[in-house]
Amino acid sequence: MIVDLITGARPNFMKVAALFAVAKQFPALTLRLIHTGQHADPNMSDVFLQELGLPEPACRLNVGGGSHAIQTAGIMIGYETWLSNHPADMAVLVGDVNSTVACALVAAKEGVKVAHVEAGLRSFDRRMPEEINRILTDSLSDLMFVTEPSGLANLAREGRPLSAIHLVGHVMIDTLLRMRPQAEVLAAFKQFGLTAGHYAYLTLHRPSNVDQNESLRQLCDQIEWLAARIPVIFPVHPRTRARLESSGLATRLAALGNLCMTTPVSYITSLSLLLAARLVVTDSGGLQEESTVAGVPCLTLRENTERPITVEAGTNTLIGHDWVLFRSRVDSILASSYPYQPTAIPYWDGQSGARILRVIQTLA
Numbered sequence: 001m002i003v004d005l006i007t008g009a010r011p012n013f014m015k016v017a018a019l020f021a022v023a024k025q026f027p028a029l030t031l032r033l034i035h036t037g038q039h040a041d042p043n044m045s046d047v048f049l050q051e052l053g054l055p056e057p058a059c060r061l062n063v064g065g066g067s068h069a070i071q072t073a074g075i076m077i078g079y080e081t082w083l084s085n086h087p088a089d090m091a092v093l094v095g096d097v098n099s100t101v102a103c104a105l106v107a108a109k110e111g112v113k114v115a116h117v118e119a120g121l122r123s124f125d126r127r128m129p130e131e132i133n134r135i136l137t138d139s140l141s142d143l144m145f146v147t148e149p150s151g152l153a154n155l156a157r158e159g160r161p162l163s164a165i166h167l168v169g170h171v172m173i174d175t176l177l178r179m180r181p182q183a184e185v186l187a188a189f190k191q192f193g194l195t196a197g198h199y200a201y202l203t204l205h206r207p208s209n210v211d212q213n214e215s216l217r218q219l220c221d222q223i224e225w226l227a228a229r230i231p232v233i234f235p236v237h238p239r240t241r242a243r244l245e246s247s248g249l250a251t252r253l254a255a256l257g258n259l260c261m262t263t264p265v266s267y268i269t270s271l272s273l274l275l276a277a278r279l280v281v282t283d284s285g286g287l288q289e290e291s292t293v294a295g296v297p298c299l300t301l302r303e304n305t306e307r308p309i310t311v312e313a314g315t316n317t318l319i320g321h322d323w324v325l326f327r328s329r330v331d332s333i334l335a336s337s338y339p340y341q342p343t344a345i346p347y348w349d350g351q352s353g354a355r356i357l358r359v360i361q362t363l364a
Contacts, residue, residue, distance in 0.1 A: 009099060036099040052267065076103075080106045090114070093141075096131075098129075114143075118147055119137075119138050138158070141160075174350050199278060200281055201233050203282045205239055222323055274294055275296070293342055300317065309345060
């Protein structure tokens with residue numbers, strides 16, 4: 001059985017790595033890595049291939065950036081061409097990026113079975129492009145692999161067949177647990193002259209936070225306040241860097257002595273920085289989950305989350321733009337003991353990739 005695993009944006013690589021890591025246990029399956037090139041910056045894509053032990057992609061679509069329509073259309077055209085010359089039995093889509101929905105549409109129309117990893121996650125906010133991608137991909141999927149109980153409830157509410165839904169845990173956590181020893185040895189915080197438990201780890205990239213000058217200015221106010229209390233390591237996403245520079249705010253942040261701004265970091269470096277952080281401030285989806293497993297308090301600069309288990313049972317607090325709450329939580333975290341105890345989430349045990357491939361192999 002030939003199975004295409006679709007990647008293209010940064011979070012995808014860590015997720016498919018969990019499947020390739022256990023592929024030899026499932027000889028009936030031939031896995032092919034398809035790299036759409038949705039993230040054109042090598043620091044956001046190719047750096048992960050070697051780091052995570054991924055094979056050379058069987059296909060590179062080299063789509064690059066552009067608007068949602070341009071990017072999605074380019075991926076669809078490229079993947080349709082690939083399938084016409086290299087048939088597959090199944091396409092496995094991870095996450096919720098444009099590559100996910102684009103290849104799901106192509107596969108479904110070409111009669112290729114569709115499997116969605118991280119199915120059923122919902123923010124209930126259709127202003128998020130990712131929410132549209134999640135809903136459409138699930139509606140096209142023959143198999144839906146779910147990370148947390150909320151996904152089961154959401155898919156059942158939407159009328160998806162229960163026989164196609166499988167609670168398997170989270171492949172992102174498989175990779176975290178596999179790579180954790182290497183990340184701990186790296187101790188990346190030392191590159192910044194810092195010590196474990198004495199810095200905050202910050203990431204920002206969502207358009208709702210960085211595309212408008214006023215919201216970006218407010219965030220810079222809070223970053224300045226935070227950096228006055230604890231050193232901050234801030235790998236700057238290309239989108240965010242462009243907005244900071246065009247708004248003139250980059251110079252202001254660069255002048256902060258306690259703020260370490262750097263280019264995007266590799267997965268191992270990011271994981272290393274997370275594991276030893278006192279707290280995480282982010283608008284990322286993946287870091288909400290990773291910080292929960294690491295036991296690191298996470299302040300999420302969003303009004304909602306498609307990963308509610310990180311709030312209900314984990315370490316995550318939704319901040320939105322409530323800066324009183326933000327400052328209160330920071331003060332509380334800095335006053336608490338360190339290190340923290342990690343949170344145990346059912347099925348987040350490093351075996352999700354094997355569970356997924358075991359289900360797929362039954363169809364071979």
